[in-house]
Amino acid sequence: MDSSSDSRLARQFxxxxxxxxxxxxxxxxxxxxxxxxxxxxxxxxxxxxxxLVLLEHVHAENLDRxxxxxxxxxxxxxxxxxxDTFLYDALGNASKAEKEKAAATRIFSLLPPDxxxxxxxxxxxxxxxxxxxxxxxxxxDRLQAVLQNFNTDGAAxxxxxVSKQQVVERNRKIGAMMxxxxxxxxxxxxxxxxxxxxxxxxxxx
Amino acid sequence: MDSSSDSRLARQFxxxxxxxxxxxxxxxxxxxxxxxxxxxxxxxxxxxxxxLVLLEHVHAENLDRxxxxxxxxxxxxxxxxxxDTFLYDALGNASKAEKEKAAATRIFSLLPPDxxxxxxxxxxxxxxxxxxxxxxxxxxDRLQAVLQNFNTDGAAxxxxxVSKQQVVERNRKIGAMMxxxxxxxxxxxxxxxxxxxxxxxxxxx
Numbered sequence: 001m002d003s004s005s006d007s008r009l010a011r012q013f014x015x016x017x018x019x020x021x022x023x024x025x026x027x028x029x030x031x032x033x034x035x036x037x038x039x040x041x042x043x044x045x046x047x048x049x050x051x052l053v054l055l056e057h058v059h060a061e062n063l064d065r066x067x068x069x070x071x072x073x074x075x076x077x078x079x080x081x082x083x084d085t086f087l088y089d090a091l092g093n094a095s096k097a098e099k100e101k102a103a104a105t106r107i108f109s110l111l112p113p114d115x116x117x118x119x120x121x122x123x124x125x126x127x128x129x130x131x132x133x134x135x136x137x138x139x140x141d142r143l144q145a146v147l148q149n150f151n152t153d154g155a156a157x158x159x160x161x162v163s164k165q166q167v168v169e170r171n172r173k174i175g176a177m178m179x180x181x182x183x184x185x186x187x188x189x190x191x192x193x194x195x196x197x198x199x200x201x202x203x204x205x
Numbered sequence: 206m207d208s209s210s211d212s213r214l215a216r217q218f219x220x221x222x223x224x225x226x227x228x229x230x231x232x233x234x235x236x237x238x239x240x241x242x243x244x245x246x247x248x249x250x251x252x253x254x255x256x257l258v259l260l261e262h263v264h265a266e267n268l269d270r271x272x273x274x275x276x277x278x279x280x281x282x283x284x285x286x287x288x289d290t291f292l293y294d295a296l297g298n299a300s301k302a303e304k305e306k307a308a309a310t311r312i313f314s315l316l317p318p319d320x321x322x323x324x325x326x327x328x329x330x331x332x333x334x335x336x337x338x339x340x341x342x343x344x345x346d347r348l349q350a351v352l353q354n355f356n357t358d359g360a361a362x363x364x365x366x367v368s369k370q371q372v373v374e375r376n377r378k379i380g381a382m383m384x385x386x387x388x389x390x391x392x393x394x395x396x397x398x399x400x401x402x403x404x405x406x407x408x409x410x
Contacts, residue, residue: 006385009386016352017356021237024239042246045247045249045253046224053221053320070257
């Protein structure tokens, strides 16, 4: 191969090697069987699988499924530098955007510029959350965390003293894109409340 | 929602809940930074990312990129029942096919039949390795394990006393699909041999 394609491949390998680090970024969610913290790489895989089976429930026409998949696969890569921020951590979320943008600049720049630019554009689209594809990917991201809680007796909610109202507020957007799914989630949130998984409003105020 | 879409969603959630178990299936490969065993869910994510940046090196026309992504995302799901079999484990690989087929039947049947059938067909295609998409996915699967070894001083090869000849034989097919990548891999295998990562043929005979 000539030296330009050689250096192109070297950049692609450097990016793929860097990505290995996402396997060590831990989230608040637990894996159900072993009750260890889930990492952001396996979370991203689980999300990609969700998009393969749940998109029929999305109220939007002509979704670009390949673009949604790419978005879900790359959406957390910035956590290699910025770490994972729990959805209910108000302080952490306030400083999150700038740290993540700097991370995106560094990590996508490892790739040849055409590829890095394309993935950065897709990541920006996910963050801006204005296209149907981005809204859909954002909803699946929220939904995955809710399902992990349902499957671990609300472990992340209990451990962090999250209230039912917080869960409803932060996840309500699922209802706009996937109303049938949200209806099922709401029923299960009621059951979770009955089971005592949530902090009372007074405790979290 | 009516009861039929309700039960459809229940099956989809059951499938997605089952998938969580792939996060606890450990491979021989190590994660570079923490030197723990990689699991098959995060491996599948890493593979999906490889397909996003490396397909330009594949010598094949008009590849269906979405199909390759689906294939990579689902290819190891059967390990939930069958476990991971190390590429260089001759005995394990002899009994692997039947166990994995039974697993595919059970796990894809959790889904509504149309979706389970589609994913089973894609999994069968990956296993049969006759289409360009399947050949490509198989090569990326091999390549990911090679890269994990390059990034961990050959940890899985050393631990299992694998010879360089075994690595070349089991991965040579990468060369047919992605000759430029294989050329780089061969150079690095020579360096790995110099570094003493491989068992000698006598030791593994």
